[in-house]
Amino acid sequence: MLNIRWLAATSMAAVFMVSHVNTFAADAGNAVRGKTAYVKNGCWQCHGFVGQGGIAGPKLAPEPLPLAALSAFVRNSRGPMPPYMEAVLPNEELADIHAYLQSIPKAADYKSIPLLNQP
Amino acid sequence: MEHKKSNENAGRRQFLTGVIAAGAATAASSVGTIAPVSAADAPARVPSALPPSAKVAAAETSTPRELARVKGIPGSDFMVDVIKSLDIKYLPSNCASSFRALHESLINYGGNTKPEFLTCMHEESAVAMAHGYFKIAGKPLLTLCHGTVGLQHATMAVYNAWCDRVPVIVVGGNDLDAAYRPPGVPTFHSAQDINAIVRDYTKWDDTPVSLQHFSQSFVRAYKIAMTPPYGPVAISLDAGLQQEPMKDHGAKPYVPRYVPTAPPQGDTGAVKEAARLLAQAQNPVIVVDRAARTAAGVGLLVQLAELLQAKVIDQGGRMNFPKTHYLSSPPTAVNGADVIIGMELSDFWAVVNSFTDNGEHGGIGTNGTRIKPDTKLISISSVELNTKANYQDFQRYQVVDVPMAADAEATLPALIEAVKSAIPNERKAAIAARGEAARKTYAENKARTRQAAALAWDASPISTARLVMETYGQIKDLDWSLVASEGNVSNWPVRLWPMEKYHHWLGRSGGYGVGYGAPASIGAALANRDLGRFSVSIQSDGDLMYAPGVLWTAAKHKIPLLAVMHNNRGYHQEVMHVQRLANFRNRPVNLGGDMGPVGTSIERPDIEYHKLAESMGWWAKGPIKDPAQLGPALKEAIAVVQSGQPALLNVWTQPR
Numbered sequence: 168m169l170n171i172r173w174l175a176a177t178s179m180a181a182v183f184m185v186s187h188v189n190t191f192a193a194d195a196g197n198a199v200r201g202k203t204a205y206v207k208n209g210c211w212q213c214h215g216f217v218g219q220g221g222i223a224g225p226k227l228a229p230e231p232l233p234l235a236a237l238s239a240f241v242r243n244s245r246g247p248m249p250p251y252m253e254a255v256l257p258n259e260e261l262a263d264i265h266a267y268l269q270s271i272p273k274a275a276d277y278k279s280i281p282l283l284n285q286p
Numbered sequence: 287m288e289h290k291k292s293n294e295n296a297g298r299r300q301f302l303t304g305v306i307a308a309g310a311a312t313a314a315s316s317v318g319t320i321a322p323v324s325a326a327d328a329p330a331r332v333p334s335a336l337p338p339s340a341k342v343a344a345a346e347t348s349t350p351r352e353l354a355r356v357k358g359i360p361g362s363d364f365m366v367d368v369i370k371s372l373d374i375k376y377l378p379s380n381c382a383s384s385f386r387a388l389h390e391s392l393i394n395y396g397g398n399t400k401p402e403f404l405t406c407m408h409e410e411s412a413v414a415m416a417h418g419y420f421k422i423a424g425k426p427l428l429t430l431c432h433g434t435v436g437l438q439h440a441t442m443a444v445y446n447a448w449c450d451r452v453p454v455i456v457v458g459g460n461d462l463d464a465a466y467r468p469p470g471v472p473t474f475h476s477a478q479d480i481n482a483i484v485r486d487y488t489k490w491d492d493t494p495v496s497l498q499h500f501s502q503s504f505v506r507a508y509k510i511a512m513t514p515p516y517g518p519v520a521i522s523l524d525a526g527l528q529q530e531p532m533k534d535h536g537a538k539p540y541v542p543r544y545v546p547t548a549p550p551q552g553d554t555g556a557v558k559e560a561a562r563l564l565a566q567a568q569n570p571v572i573v574v575d576r577a578a579r580t581a582a583g584v585g586l587l588v589q590l591a592e593l594l595q596a597k598v599i600d601q602g603g604r605m606n607f608p609k610t611h612y613l614s615s616p617p618t619a620v621n622g623a624d625v626i627i628g629m630e631l632s633d634f635w636a637v638v639n640s641f642t643d644n645g646e647h648g649g650i651g652t653n654g655t656r657i658k659p660d661t662k663l664i665s666i667s668s669v670e671l672n673t674k675a676n677y678q679d680f681q682r683y684q685v686v687d688v689p690m691a692a693d694a695e696a697t698l699p700a701l702i703e704a705v706k707s708a709i710p711n712e713r714k715a716a717i718a719a720r721g722e723a724a725r726k727t728y729a730e731n732k733a734r735t736r737q738a739a740a741l742a743w744d745a746s747p748i749s750t751a752r753l754v755m756e757t758y759g760q761i762k763d764l765d766w767s768l769v770a771s772e773g774n775v776s777n778w779p780v781r782l783w784p785m786e787k788y789h790h791w792l793g794r795s796g797g798y799g800v801g802y803g804a805p806a807s808i809g810a811a812l813a814n815r816d817l818g819r820f821s822v823s824i825q826s827d828g829d830l831m832y833a834p835g836v837l838w839t840a841a842k843h844k845i846p847l848l849a850v851m852h853n854n855r856g857y858h859q860e861v862m863h864v865q866r867l868a869n870f871r872n873r874p875v876n877l878g879g880d881m882g883p884v885g886t887s888i889e890r891p892d893i894e895y896h897k898l899a900e901s902m903g904w905w906a907k908g909p910i911k912d913p914a915q916l917g918p919a920l921k922e923a924i925a926v927v928q929s930g931q932p933a934l935l936n937v938w939t940q941p942r
Contacts, residue, residue, distance in 0.1 A: 206881060209865045212858065212941055219742035219749060221776035221942040223862070226741055245644050249869035277736040280743060282755040283782075284736075285762075 196234070196259075201267030204260040208251065218268050224248065231268035237261070358531030361497050362391035364539060365528065368501045370400055371541045372508050374428045374455070376419065376812065377401035378412040378839070380439075382432030384459025384475060387528035389430070401428055404812075404843050407835030409436045411805040413443035413518075415836070416454040418769060418806030421604075421792040422813035424580060426453040426511055433460035433480045433522070441483060442799040447518045448487035449632070449679045450603070450796025451576055451669070453511030454518040455504075456484070461525040462493075472525075481520045486676040489517035495524070497532060498539040505542045514549040514579065514693040515668040551700060552666055552692035560627065560664045560688050561704030565713065567625035567662075569720070570596040571615075573637050575603035577629035577666075577694040581788035584608065586698040587629075593705055595721035601631070602780055605791040610784045612721075612728040620657055627664040629694035633681035634665060645870040664688040666697050679797065735781050747938040748913045750775035750852065751782070756913070757822060757850050758783050760920040764820040766790070769810035772803030773826025773852045774859065774942045789819065801832030804849075808840045811847035811932075820927065825849040825934070827888055827895065828857050834898060840932045841903030848927045849899075849934040850920070853909070854941045855889045856882045861941075899934040908936025 205211060205218075213224030220226030224247075231237060238261055244250045251261075277283040365388055381389060393403055406412040409431045416427035431437045437458045447454045461467035461476040481491035490510045494500040500523070507519040532539070552560075564570045572591055578584045587607050591598045597615035600607045607614055620626055620637060628634045638661070643651045663686045670691035673680055690697065709717070739751035754775060767789045771779050785791050792810055795802035803825055811821035830851075840847060864883035868875040880887035896908035905926040907919050916937065923933035 207877070209861070209875065209882070212861045212865060212882065215742055215745075215749070215940045215942070216747065217742045217745050219745070219940070220738070221750065221940075222774060223776075223942050226738070245642075245646065247642055247644065249645065249866040251869055252872050254872050255869055255874050274737070274740045274743060277733075277740040280740055282759045283739055286784075 196262035196266030198266040198270040201263035205264050228268040228271035229273045234265045362387040362528040363395045364497050366391045366396040368504050368541050374401045376427050378404040378406045378415040379430040380406045384433045385430045408833040409440035410443045411833045411836040413440045414805035415809030417447045417452050418809030419813045420452050422810045428455040431458045433458045434475050444484050444518050445487045446795040446797040446799045451516045453516040456520045460522050480522045484520050488520045491520040493522040501541050513547040515672050549693040549696040552690035552697040556690045557700050557704050561708040563625050563662050565708035569623050570625040571623040572596050572598045573628045574606040575601040575631045578604050578606040579695045583695040595717045603793045608786040612725040625662045629666050635682040635684040662687045666690045666694045668693040746911050749940050751778050752913050754778040756916045766820045767814050769821045769823050770803045770807035771824040772829040776942050803829040805836040812845045822848040825851045827853045838902040846927045846930050847932045851936045852939050854939050856887045858941050861886045896936040905933040909938050911938045
């Protein structure tokens with residue numbers, strides 16, 4: 168159910184993005200500051216320090232949602248993740264977090280990792 | 287509680303008097319030997335014809351031999367006879383004066399075997415050790431607790447055992463006779479009804495008042511604990527009854543023979559109806575939590591699943607169903623089901639409904655259904671036979687179409703036969719096709735899970751997936767047993783390890799009482815030691831710090847265990863609760879300089895768990911933060927464990 172709700176919320180976020188996309192027309196986030204903001208705001212608690220996700224929250228990186236979609240979700244979540252309003256997480260910090268997530272490199276194919284490629 | 291007539295007070299109470307009298311006499315006699323005697327008062331000396339023999343000399347000059355101050359057979363010796371009749375192998379306990387007589391009888395009269403006393407440093411550890419031991423050995427252990435404070439320490443572990451349907455025999459010492467018990471501490475440590483504190487989460491308890499009553503109660507307690515649904519039992523043991531000698535009432539008290547009770551099976555009509563629904567279903571789903579009580583239960587579930595080609599959701603209370611089987615499925619498999627059979631579930635409601643803690647509805651969150659409205663539900667659960675009012679671990683009420691108050695494993699053979707009879711020939715092709723579709727879905731899920739595990743593979747702190755797979759990589763060729771996995775490691779062991787045998791996974795605490803992992807894994811490792819298996823645990827930081835003294839118990843009694851720490855430096859179950867509430871209230875959370883909200887982190891200072899373990903006799907290493915160092919460290923640790931010693935690796939990990 169968590170996944171279904173998350174997907175539903177993501178779809179809603181995509182619609183929301185259309186009307187709010189101008190807010191983040193220039194994605195000028197800073198990845199270094201974003202890493203600090205990511206920790207300070209507790210994103211790591213469910214998504215891990217490099218956005219890998221886990222049982223408590225989906226993966227955020229690599230290949231994060233576009234900033235506007237991410238923002239729409241973060242501000243309006245009605246699912247398991249509590250919403251972060253601007254008083255808690257300012258737009259600038261959110262943009263920095265997005266830049267940090269974008270900077271996380273793609274994971275290797277599991278087939279290239281011997282421990283994950285066992286019968 | 288032992289009835290004391292005035293002339294019988296020469297029992298325990300006279301013992302104390304005797305100690306005082308003996309002390310006084312010794313003092314007087316010593317004074318006599320050195321007191322000056324005048325020559326005028328001395329009798330005429332008659333020389334001896336012969337020098338005294340060595341025996342006479344010894345008798346005249348040495349301390350007189352102590353005679354037993356308590357005559358007859360101690361009551362606690364008879365108790366040992368009763369305990370031995372049940373073949374209880376170990377006795378994890380923290381020593382206490384209220385059961386000193388039984389303690390003495392166990393280690394001297396009983397020879398400290400069956401049961402062997404295991405020195406514990408906390409009653410919670412002792413009960414949790416018995417909890418873990420049972421899940422491997424299938425036999426309960428006995429633990430002795432000090433009557434009030436000891437039982438108070440033990441309570442959380444008793445509650446875990448209750449919720450996890452595990453039998454533990456808890457005996458609490460007590461000194462009931464207020465007119466005669468020693469003043470001071472023994473009085474603070476006695477109560478009218480010590481069992482009251484655990485009565486809401488034990489299957490049965492008693493306070494025997496005679497030795498015959500004890501023997502009947504002890505065997506009865508064992509029998510009740512071992513009849514499904516299993517559960518802990520408690521016996522309050524009077525100090526007087528233990529200490530005083532057996533009284534001659536004519537017939538000697540007897541030890542009743544233990545005959546196991548057959549577990550309850552589902553009603554024939556209900557089994558037949560369940561089979562009819564399952565056989566006719568388009569998409570039947572099996573959900574299990576503690577359905578398999580033994581390795582045989584796993585085989586029965588495989589038979590049922592394959593017969594129906596039904597997906598199986600194993601909630602993990604035990605290793606119910608092989609994770610390598612193509613019918614093994616995630617919880618979302620209920621979504622399209624038209625018939626769901628739940629076996630030994632503690633929460634059927636949450637199988638078919640969802641709850642989202644999103645602050646809506648005035649802060650209480652939202653509920654939703656996960657299944658189609660006409661889905662038929664079947665339940666087989668022995669817990670329906672044993673519910674209590676105060677502690678309601680049975681969760682929310684769920685309407686079920688075919689409920690059976692019965693033991694699932696005992697009912698499975700009849701259900702399998704009924705399903706065989708109920709499947710019409712024309713349904714067999716559709717059922718086979720269902721199996722083919724399940725094979726494809728299983729392969730897709732497996733690939734997806736492994737790709738998810740590859741994320742953050744080289745991260746530091748080490749990802750929980752890497753932690754789990756590096757560990758598996760080193761133990762895969764051993765007869766391994768994952769005895770506990772505490773803290774949240776995103777369920778990677780269950781998702782990635784090829785768990786097939788019953789002992790590959792033991793499930794969790796039952797009541798989610800933190801502090802279960804360390805002692806339960808040591809108890810299970812003790813049982814595995816005797817079976818020649820290799821025990822490994824994923825040990826979380828917060829869990830270990832509840833009662834770390836159990837590490838010493840493992841070293842003392844040479845219990846080999848590999849404890850790989852999931853040291854995420856916080857109580858991560860709690861982190862998001864505080865963050866969530868702060869967000870609902872639209873204010874930044876106060877971190878107080880830590881990573882998590884104030885009160886949820888275990889950092890600054892960081893605990894050096896490897897040093898803690900070393901100080902208690904473990905081989906240990908850490909902190910390991912670089913994933914490349916984990917494999918070599920595991921190799922070293924495994925060699926130590928294979929030599930018969932416990933080993934701990936302190937690994938810094940991602941939060942979940």
